[in-house]
Amino acid sequence: MHHNKAVEIKNLHYKYPDGTMALDDINITIEHGESVALLGPNGAGKSTLILHLNGILRGNGEIKVFGLPVNKHTLKEIRRRVGLVFQDPDDQLFCPTVFEDVAFGPINMGLTKEEISTRVNKALASVELEGFGKRSAYHLSFGQKKRVAIATVLSMEPDMLVLDEPTSNLDPRGRGKIIKILNSLPVTKVVVTHNLNEAAKLCKKAIIMDKGRIVADEDIEKVLSNRPMLEAHGLISS
Amino acid sequence: MKHFFIDKYSEIKSPINDLNARAKVIIFFALILLCATTPPNAFLAFGGYYLILSGILLVSKVPLGFVLKRTVVAAPFVLMVTLFIPFMEGGGGSYNLWGLTLHRSGLIVLFNVSVKAFFGVAALTLLTSATPFNELMDGLKQMGVPKIFITTASFMYRYIFVVVNEAMRMKRARDSRNFEGKWIWQTRTIGHMIATLFLRSYERGERIYSAMLSRGYDGEVKSLGKHPIVFKDVVFITLIISLAALLRFSHALTKLISGS
Numbered sequence: 486m487h488h489n490k491a492v493e494i495k496n497l498h499y500k501y502p503d504g505t506m507a508l509d510d511i512n513i514t515i516e517h518g519e520s521v522a523l524l525g526p527n528g529a530g531k532s533t534l535i536l537h538l539n540g541i542l543r544g545n546g547e548i549k550v551f552g553l554p555v556n557k558h559t560l561k562e563i564r565r566r567v568g569l570v571f572q573d574p575d576d577q578l579f580c581p582t583v584f585e586d587v588a589f590g591p592i593n594m595g596l597t598k599e600e601i602s603t604r605v606n607k608a609l610a611s612v613e614l615e616g617f618g619k620r621s622a623y624h625l626s627f628g629q630k631k632r633v634a635i636a637t638v639l640s641m642e643p644d645m646l647v648l649d650e651p652t653s654n655l656d657p658r659g660r661g662k663i664i665k666i667l668n669s670l671p672v673t674k675v676v677v678t679h680n681l682n683e684a685a686k687l688c689k690k691a692i693i694m695d696k697g698r699i700v701a702d703e704d705i706e707k708v709l710s711n712r713p714m715l716e717a718h719g720l721i722s723s
Numbered sequence: 724m725k726h727f728f729i730d731k732y733s734e735i736k737s738p739i740n741d742l743n744a745r746a747k748v749i750i751f752f753a754l755i756l757l758c759a760t761t762p763p764n765a766f767l768a769f770g771g772y773y774l775i776l777s778g779i780l781l782v783s784k785v786p787l788g789f790v791l792k793r794t795v796v797a798a799p800f801v802l803m804v805t806l807f808i809p810f811m812e813g814g815g816g817s818y819n820l821w822g823l824t825l826h827r828s829g830l831i832v833l834f835n836v837s838v839k840a841f842f843g844v845a846a847l848t849l850l851t852s853a854t855p856f857n858e859l860m861d862g863l864k865q866m867g868v869p870k871i872f873i874t875t876a877s878f879m880y881r882y883i884f885v886v887v888n889e890a891m892r893m894k895r896a897r898d899s900r901n902f903e904g905k906w907i908w909q910t911r912t913i914g915h916m917i918a919t920l921f922l923r924s925y926e927r928g929e930r931i932y933s934a935m936l937s938r939g940y941d942g943e944v945k946s947l948g949k950h951p952i953v954f955k956d957v958v959f960i961t962l963i964i965s966l967a968a969l970l971r972f973s974h975a976l977t978k979l980i981s982g983s
């Protein structure tokens with residue numbers, strides 16, 4: 486399987502029902518084990534693109550994830566292998582307790598009770614929240630919620646993590662913590678962010694989007710040193 | 724913002740909290756049923772039921788004040804319906820009170836309805852505060868309550884405060900932009916706010932659904948195979964229900980034994 490790319494997208498177009506052209510001819514590939522920063526100004530289409538990576542949205546074009554074309558037969562397998570973390574943790578944490586939220590994926594995978602407990606504890610440990618299982622998500626601080634949200638997909642042991650602004654609205658220590666956690670995970674990663682420093686700390690490659698199109702896709706150092714391009718797409722202000 | 728959860732005392736360690744949720748549902752519903760079907764003049768039996776409930780309350784360590792406060796909420800509704808009945812013509816004699824005539828039969832109706840209504844509300848308050856909400860839902864599900872009710876209630880429990888917070892933030896934003904003027908303007912603004920709140924909730928619902936799908940949701944909320952009913956639960960169920968049943972049927976029993 487390892488000769489397959491983690492993600493291969495060809496000529497992807499997506500229009501929201503109200504007519505907004507959110508993705509306009511997207512072509513990208515992501516290698517196994519690679520970590521990629523997805524950068525771009527507000528409204529560029531980043532969230533829309535990542536919702537295609539596990540088949541929540543289905544645009545026109547060709548998408549392969551781990552060699553599997555996204556369709557209704559492969560959806561289950563793809564969603565098991567791609568862990569998507571939403572921007573707002575209140576969307577991700579919908580169960581009465583943290584334990585149940587983290588167990589939600591494994592339960593849907595049909596694992597045994599023991600295995601579910603093991604995975605939940607392991608996932609909570611890797612986001613440094615051991616013993617939080619009984620708490621209600623509502624009572625957690627924002628930073629803790631963000632980390633639980635990551636744990637809810639880690640418990641599915643995905644091969645690829647896709648995170649929509651994992652550090653937004655966090656204080657510096659909270660950001661540092663998330664970066665440390667993400668860097669300790671040896672899987673393919675796609676990280677949406679507005680923060681170039683963090684992108685450099687997390688990723689080797691950067692994809693820049695603007696107005697639904699890919700405008701750059703190369704080594705992060707090259708991207709970050711191209712200041713006119715960054716400025717043109719609103720990633721730094723002059 | 725500070726909120727208060729209906730099951731905020733469910734984390735206290737107590738023998739009642741440790742009971743299986745299904746056992747608790749059975750006990751409390753049996754109590755309510757027995758109490759509701761007791762003849763209105765069986766004053767001793769009602770005293771007994773309240774004694775049982777107080778016993779459970781004591782063991783559960785839920786503060787009395789908390790249960791009382793929530794039970795009193797039902798008072799206006801009960802009293803509104805029943806308060807005037809004693810003044811209506813009825814059999815069984817009457818009393819004079821500062822020039823008002825109270826009828827005995829009506830007083831019994833008032834007593835009957837109030838004593839049962841408050842018992843029911845107090846019992847349910849105690850049940851919900853001494854049981855973690857998710858366990859309660861699990862217990863009800865195992866007892867055959869349709870899934871759609873369980874799912875709806877669980878989501879309500881989880882998101883009611885998110886929506887309340889959203890409403891409060893909107894209210895603040897409105898007030899900080901000098902919300903005043905003619906009332907006709909206010910109604911329009913409030914209408915907009917309600918519409919916005921509805922839209923936001925709807926959009927949040929869509930995002931939550933996506934998050935569920937992303938983690939393999941296929942239309943059914945599954946839960947871990949939950950706690951079976953154990954010996955301790957059976958002991959509690961039989962103990963409390965037989966005690967209450969004894970009170971409920973004591974009249975018939977004494978008749979039976981005395982052989983008349």
Ligand SMILES: Nc1ncnc2c1ncn2[C@@H]1O[C@H](COP(=O)(O)OP(=O)(O)OP(=O)(O)O)[C@@H](O)[C@H]1O
Pocket residue numbers: 501502503505506507525526527528529530531532533534
């Ligand atoms: N549900 C929707 N219906 C209609 N249009 C939408 C919807 N969601 C997003 N859009 C539009 O699609 C475009 C891309 O939005 P998207 O949320 O993907 O941007 P983004 O890059 O994630 O932005 P941000 O950095 O603000 O999160 C925007 O023009 C947006 O207004």
Ligand SMILES: [Mg+2]
Pocket residue numbers: 531532533572649
């Ligand atoms: Mg976005």
